[in-house]
Amino acid sequence: ISGLGSAALLACLIALFGLCTARSDAPRGVAVPFVFDPNAKCDPPCKHAGICIRNNTCFCARGYEGETCQYANCYPKCKNGGECLRPGKCRCPPGFGGRYCHKVTCDGGCWNGGECIAVNGVAKCICPSSWSGSKCQEAICPQGCRNGGSCVAPGICSCPEGWLGGACHTAVCSHPCLNGGKCISPQKCRCRPPYFGPRCEERRKSH
Numbered sequence: 001i002s003g004l005g006s007a008a009l010l011a012c013l014i015a016l017f018g019l020c021t022a023r024s025d026a027p028r029g030v031a032v033p034f035v036f037d038p039n040a041k042c043d044p045p046c047k048h049a050g051i052c053i054r055n056n057t058c059f060c061a062r063g064y065e066g067e068t069c070q071y072a073n074c075y076p077k078c079k080n081g082g083e084c085l086r087p088g089k090c091r092c093p094p095g096f097g098g099r100y101c102h103k104v105t106c107d108g109g110c111w112n113g114g115e116c117i118a119v120n121g122v123a124k125c126i127c128p129s130s131w132s133g134s135k136c137q138e139a140i141c142p143q144g145c146r147n148g149g150s151c152v153a154p155g156i157c158s159c160p161e162g163w164l165g166g167a168c169h170t171a172v173c174s175h176p177c178l179n180g181g182k183c184i185s186p187q188k189c190r191c192r193p194p195y196f197g198p199r200c201e202e203r204r205k206s207h
């Protein structure tokens, strides 16, 4: 025993009491060399299987630290504001995941090729140019969708009945307007004088 260091000696003493958890790499906040006092009292008591080695001095089990071994430690440390719940187990704030909260997760995911990244610690979808919305769920129609049309895919409008065209800008007259008349809204012709009638089929008599 004479050739051993004090830490090793302590490990041996603790071993005699059946409490052999001491390792030179484990103690934190404990002065070395220290004395193991079997009558020591720790109040508040040592948590997480820590051992009371002197009055109000805890020797913490691997994975815990703090005055009363109240804190779990996580290696690698929890990233992005994660909390170490127990050794090696992080609780991650919203928007982060993975064993060490090192991964960004966007709630509901990012659609249509959007990429989830952390912007100032907040998870956010970065959308391709033709999509928008918090999940990149909304298509962008640069031409606009008029007359009640809705943008259903990039550049594609879904048009209400009676309208056609890339921006739903073309009215449909199922019976074509005659005599140079123009279809200006569904089933409605604007006629060139002197024509009139639903399809501009009649000619006004002039004198």
Ligand SMILES: *[C@@H]1O[C@H](CO)[C@@H](O)[C@H](O)[C@H]1NC(C)=O
Binding pocket: 037, 040, 041, 055
């Ligand atoms: C530890 O505290 C107790 C009282 O709680 C006291 O009787 C004892 O002498 C203390 N031991 C040392 C080593 O100070």
